[in-house]
Amino acid sequence: MLYVRCYQISGVARRLERLGAQREECYLLKALVLANSEARLDEHAAQRRFRDAILAALNDAVNALRPYNxxxxxxxxxxxxxxxxHADVAVRRFWACVHRDRRTHMNKLFVEMLEACLR
Structure with a gap:
């Protein structure tokens, strides 16, 4: 099972490498994933504006880094x-198993964040 999760994660990394993703693009993709999470927010309009700002920044970054394509x-x-x-879900499951099996001590904030995502 751990092998499958590692394979999924490394597959995403290889895909981004094949695309020649720059550091700025990867940061903006991460921000977009976080902004588009299933977190329950009261301010849907603010979340939409935040997501739109990240998309605009990603568009600007790609235009600046790759003007020809x-x-x-x-x-x-x-x-x-x-x-x-999909890799994000695999990582969350991995850390949930580590926490459940008590294989290592985990930071309380990290555990709370993990549990919030799994609800």
């Missing part, structure tokens, strides 16, 4: 998001 590069980066989300 920006549209294709942006599309390919966005197509990697489902695999990134």
């Amino acid at each position: 920006a549209n294709t590069a942006l599309q390919q980066l966005l197509l990697a998001l489902p695999a990134l989300r």
Whole structure:
């Protein structure tokens, strides 16, 4: 099971490497994943504005970093998001198993965040 999770995560990393994703693009993809999480927020309009700002920043970054093929590069980066989300679930399950089996001491805040995501 651990092997499958590691394979999923490394698959996302290989895919982003094949795309030639730059550091700034990866940061913005991470921000987009976090902004598009299933977290329950009271301010849906604020969340939508935040997500739109991240998408605009990603678009600007891709245009600046890849002026000759920006549209294709942006599309390919966005197509990697489902695999990134799938790997996110695998990572959460891994840490939930580590916590459940009490294999190591975990920071209380980390455990609370993990439990909040699994509810």
